[in-house]
Amino acid sequence: MSDRESMPYDVVIVGAGPAGLAAAIRLKQLAAEKGSDLSVCVLEKGSEVGAHILSGAVVDPKALDELIPDWRERGCPMAEVPVNDNQHWILTRTKQFGMPHFVTPPFMHNKGTYTGSLGNLCRWLAGQAEELGVEIFPGFAAAEVLFNADGSVKGVATGDMGVARDGTHKPDYTPGLELHAKYTFFGEGVRGHLSKELIRNFDLAKDSQPQVYGLGIKELWDIDPENHFPGRVIHTQGWPLTETEGSNGGGFLYHQANGQVALGFVTWLNYSNPYLSPFQEMQRWKTHPAIAAILKGGKRVSYGARAISDGGFQAVPKLVFPGGALIGDSAGFLNVPRIKGSHTAMKSGMMAAEAAFDAVTAGREHDELGAYPDAYQTSWVAKELSKVRNVLPLVEKFGELIGSGLAGITMWAEHLGIKMPFTMKHHKDNETLWRKDLVKPIAYPKPDGVLTFDRLSSVFLSNTNHEEDQPVHLTLKDPAIPVEYDLPMYDEPAQRYCPAGVYEIVGEETGDPKFVINAQNCVHCKTCDIKDPTQNINWVVPEGGGGPNYPNM
Incomplete structure (x- = not known):
């Protein structure tokens, strides 16, 4: 019997992202329409709603139009900058070539979309949810799944607060809180540690391909007004990743409100060279003449x-x-070629909410919400994702030039109603690295402090903070593996794939190498949990409220 306090709800939602907040709003909308009383709680591990939200973002308002049709009139910040100029560049080392619009199908043209801060959109959605009676608890990390005696999910427990690194209780120790629900939604975002446990426990991925990932690194810049064109969005492919065999990805640059541009670079985590650094590739991308200008x-x-x-x-x-x-990125609804997932995430939350509302009002609890996957299968979400299902595998298999061409052909065919008679497979990202003796190390230039920067000064701008005297949330299944296996085999790639300088090898020059984890730097990107070759690193939630605190991201 637990000695923790508990609170009962009809529905508990883990994660105040687009999916979780859309689900909460839809549940309360249905309750108001039907004249019923439904209790809904949202847990958010960030210090505030939006603190851990990061996206480009160019948002397709399709789901938002369904959820809150008058969102533009209600002062939603996403309405500030409609996209009015869509460009796609192919980069070589020194040149840039624009891809004509007629080459890509219409759904790639960003017509009717908006660019802005996804974090600010979530803050606004949270306000809408609270007006409807949703209880939102920021700064509380869901740390444990609770189960009923029959194996069904009972709810979640938040993490204990005030635990020292050695496991002892500090003077301000507070035990976690149990939240019990008839149904619990997991919208933790990419590679959520509770979602990972649920997928394993219930064998949810047995009939699907392995999930694969990219690492997106983003910066906000205040730029010269002469260079700023609100509503212009630019996507790039090609250089610099074309210089490293077995790597793919691309960049984005969005002209948003208040003289700012949001720019970033996505490196697919299926890359093979262990010396590749996604952070350094992003910095190098900014030096291209077209971006630097x-x-x-x-x-x-x-x-x-x-x-x-x-x-x-x-x-x-x-x-x-x-x-x-599972809702949102916990399940993975991103449309890769469009680089958009907020609309599909929101719709997934709405579909799950409708299924849960019907179940609760029918007196059911803790069973499977079969109406949710049924709705997904016939929804515009599934249709949209199906059209582009072969794009990433084609580029991965045939390379940037041929693969992109084949991907374009399949997208046009699917757009015209010609369904491709095949669905290509994925390969796990942690299994793609080559041994260090089979590749050439990559020499990255030193940062200039003007256009390019180092990781530690970058982390400072993310406002990342963790209580230092707390258990390390980046756990190792076997502490010996980084030095005894990863270092001789791959020159310990965690030193390079982490965009926050969390991992380093010290003492190698004296013949006594040690693996150091600087957990306080962690920006919660989950790359280590994904790319570690032996899956030795397991990311778990730190104390609630820790991590980055993103403004306007």
């Missing part, structure tokens, strides 16, 4: 990073289990 005279004001679920249609796992559901 936009940033000239500007100032970097914010930094962040997060993993992106790239698997798409064939990697979506079973969405439900007794007592709960």
Whole structure:
């Protein structure tokens, strides 16, 4: 019997992202329409709603239009900057070539979309949810799944507060709180540690392809007004990743409100060279003449990073289990070629909410919400993801030039109603690295402090903070593996794939190498949990409220 206090709800939602907040709003909307009383709680591990939200972002308002049709009139910040100029560049080392619009199908043209801060959109959605009676608890990290005696999900428990690194209780120790629910939604974002446990426990991925990922690294810049064109969005492919065999990805640059541009670079985590650094590739990308010209005279004001679920249609796992559901990026609904997932995440939350509302009002609890996956299968979400299901595998298999061409052909065919008679497979990202003796190390230039920067100064701009005297949330299944296996085999790639300088090898020059984890730097991107070759690193939630505090991201 637990000695923790408990609170009962009809529905508990883990994560105040687009999916979780859309689910909460939809539940309360249905309750108001039907004249019923439904209790809904949202847990958010960030210090405030939006603190851990990071995206480009160019948002397709399709789901928002369904959820809150008058969102533009209600003062939603996303309405500030409609996209009015869509460009796609192919980069070589020194040149840039624009891709004509007619080459890509219409759904790639960003017509009717908006660019802005996804974090600010979530803050606004949280306000809408609270007006409807949703209880939102920021700064409380869901740390444990609770189960009923029959194996169904009972709810979640928040993490204990005030635990020292050695496990002892500090003077301000407070035990976690149990939240019991008839149904629990998990919208933790990419590679959520509770979602990972549920997928394993209930074998939810047995009929799907492995999820694959990219690492998105983003900066906000205040730029010269002469270079700023609100509503212009630019996507790039090609250089610099074309210089490293076995790597793919691309960049984005969005002209947003208040003289700012949001720019970033996504490296697919299926890369093979262990010396590749996604952070350094992003810095190098900014030195391209076409990008540097936009940033000239500007100032970097914010930094962040997060993993992106790239698997798409064939990697979506079973969405439900007794007592709960996966929504948003916990399931993986990103449309990779469009680089958009907020609208599909929101719609997933809405579909799960409708299924849970019907179940609760019918007197059911802790069973499988079969109406949710049924709704997904016939929804515009599934149709949209199905059209682009072969894009990433084609580029991965055939390379940037041929693969992109084949991907374009399949997208046009699917757009015209010609369904491709095949669905390509994925390969786990942690299994793609080559041994260090089979590749050439990559020599990255030193940062200039004007256009390019180091990782530690970048982390400073993310406002990341963790209580230092707390258990390390980056856990190792076997502490010996980094030095005894990863170092001789791959020159310990964690030193390079982490965009926050969390991992380093010290003492190698004296013949006594040690693996050091600087957990206080962690920006919660989850890359280590994904890319570690032996899956030795397990990311778990730190004390609630810790991590980055992103403004306007």
